[in-house]
Amino acid sequence: MPELPEVETVRRGLAPVMEGAVIDHVEQRRGDLRSPFPKNFAGRLAGRRITGLGRRAKYITADLDDGTVLVIHLGMSGSFRIETAGGAKIAGRFYHPRSALRAHDHVVLHLSSGAVVVFNDPRRFGLMDLVPRAELGTSKHFKGLGLEPLGNELDGAALARLFAGRKAPLKASLMDQRLIAGLGNIYVSEALWRAKLSPDRKAGTIATPGGKAKPAAEALAGAIRDVLQAAVKAGGSSLRDHRQVDGELGYFQHEFAVYGREGEPCLREDGGTIRRKVHSSRSTFYCPVCQR
Numbered sequence: 001m002p003e004l005p006e007v008e009t010v011r012r013g014l015a016p017v018m019e020g021a022v023i024d025h026v027e028q029r030r031g032d033l034r035s036p037f038p039k040n041f042a043g044r045l046a047g048r049r050i051t052g053l054g055r056r057a058k059y060i061t062a063d064l065d066d067g068t069v070l071v072i073h074l075g076m077s078g079s080f081r082i083e084t085a086g087g088a089k090i091a092g093r094f095y096h097p098r099s100a101l102r103a104h105d106h107v108v109l110h111l112s113s114g115a116v117v118v119f120n121d122p123r124r125f126g127l128m129d130l131v132p133r134a135e136l137g138t139s140k141h142f143k144g145l146g147l148e149p150l151g152n153e154l155d156g157a158a159l160a161r162l163f164a165g166r167k168a169p170l171k172a173s174l175m176d177q178r179l180i181a182g183l184g185n186i187y188v189s190e191a192l193w194r195a196k197l198s199p200d201r202k203a204g205t206i207a208t209p210g211g212k213a214k215p216a217a218e219a220l221a222g223a224i225r226d227v228l229q230a231a232v233k234a235g236g237s238s239l240r241d242h243r244q245v246d247g248e249l250g251y252f253q254h255e256f257a258v259y260g261r262e263g264e265p266c267l268r269e270d271g272g273t274i275r276r277k278v279h280s281s282r283s284t285f286y287c288p289v290c291q292r
Contacts, residue, residue, distance in 0.1 A: 002074050003184035004149065005231035007058045010080060012232075015053045017082055017115040018062065022049045027108035034075060034127045044130055045070065045109070057145055057181035067133050071141055075125030083116045145181040149224055150232075154180070156218035160207035163217075170206070171199035171284055174224075185282045186259050187227050193258045194223035198291045199277070199284050230255065258285040266290060 002010075026042035038044070049065040062070040107119040107128060119126070131139045146162070147153050162179045163170075174180060174188045183191075192199050197206070197216060206217040234255065257267050258274050262285060266272035272289030 002058070002078075003186055004055075004058060004182035005187065005228055005234075007060060007074060007182075008055055008150070008232050009235050010074070011053055011055045011060050014060070014080060014082070014117065017111065017113055018050050018109075018117065019053050020050065021115070022047065022112035024110045024112055026110070029106050029108070033078075033106060033121060033124045034073075035129075037128060038130045041128070041130065044068070056142055056148065057177065058184075059141060061136070063133065069131050069133050069136055071127075071129040071131055071136075071139075072119075073127045073141075075121060075123065075127065077123040078119060078121040078126030081118050081120065083118060084114060144178055146177060146179040147181065149180050149183055150228055154221055154224065156213035156221045159217045159221050160213035161211050163203040164207040164209075164211035166203040168203055169199060169279070170197060170201045170203045171279065173203035180224075183224070185284075186256075187224075187231060189259045189285045190227045190257060191220065191223040193285075193287060193291060194227060195219040196290050196292065198288075199279075199286050201292070258287060261285060 023045050024047075026045045028037060028042040031037060045064075048068070050062050050070075051065055052063040054061045054063070058073065060072040060074075062072070064070060101122070104120045104122045105118050106121055106124070109117040109119075111117065119128070129139075129141065131141070136142060147158060163173055166173055168176075171188055171192065174183050174191075175185070189199070195216070197220060206214050206220060208214060261274045262276040264274050266274060266287040266289060268287070268290050270287070270289045272287040274285055275288055277284045277286075
């Protein structure tokens with residue numbers, strides 16, 4: 001599943017052609033994806049101007065001029081591509097085609113700018129919904145989500161408050177969407193390596209008994225921000241289905257310090273060898289020497 005940097009990369013790629021554009025008409029080619037489309041989905045979008053494109057956790061949000069928000073989740077294999085009205089693809093330096101099967105093009109937005117935005121999803125685990133802006137925070141998509149890791153709220157003090165007294169492993173706590181929204185397996189592993197913290201360490205050990213931040217909390221908060229920002233700058237990681245909207249591959253996978261490097265030496269040259277563990281069917285990569 002695309003993680004937060006991949007979703008943010010997609011949002012940034014869509015923004016130049018979607019923000020400010022009017023949706024002339026919509027081709028809705030099936031009745032559902034992960035869940036059914038809202039009633040009269042295409043009709044409610046037609047004629048609406050997109051006033052802004054945002055992101056919350058792993059969701060993309062498109063504000064419309066009638067106070068409605070188009071909520072989008074890429075699921076496991078969902079992706080967007082941008083075409084001109086004549087059908088020519090807008091390609092990047094490392095353009096690679098996605099699914100060649102047009103049968104997987106489920107939603108097509110024809111915009112007043114002349115751009116055509118196509119949502120392709122072979123596995124159909126993505127979703128699109130329409131939610132009133134005033135009800136967005138309490139909707140089924142966002143209710144209960146934790147802090148936004150690229151927002152200003154995430155710092156050492158916030159992590160200490162969230163994790164104080166928790167006996168669960170640090171990695172599991174970081175991936176708890178009720179605490180921090182949007183962090184996934186790849187970037188949690190990378191952030192823990194940068195902060196020199198073991199994924200098996202009890203989450204509560206980065207805080208004092210009173211919930212104050214220890215140096216480990218400050219280091220972890222900085223590592224989370226740094227790894228996410230670096231991944232967004234690199235266009236995300238091109239693992240399996242992820243591509244940017246212009247077809248260009250992200251290349252942050254070339255900067256992985258631990259993820260996918262089982263058996264290789266730690267980049268800190270500390271004598272450690274990267275190991276892999278499986279937690280809840282997910283692979284965790286770490287260095288047993290420098291991560292404590």
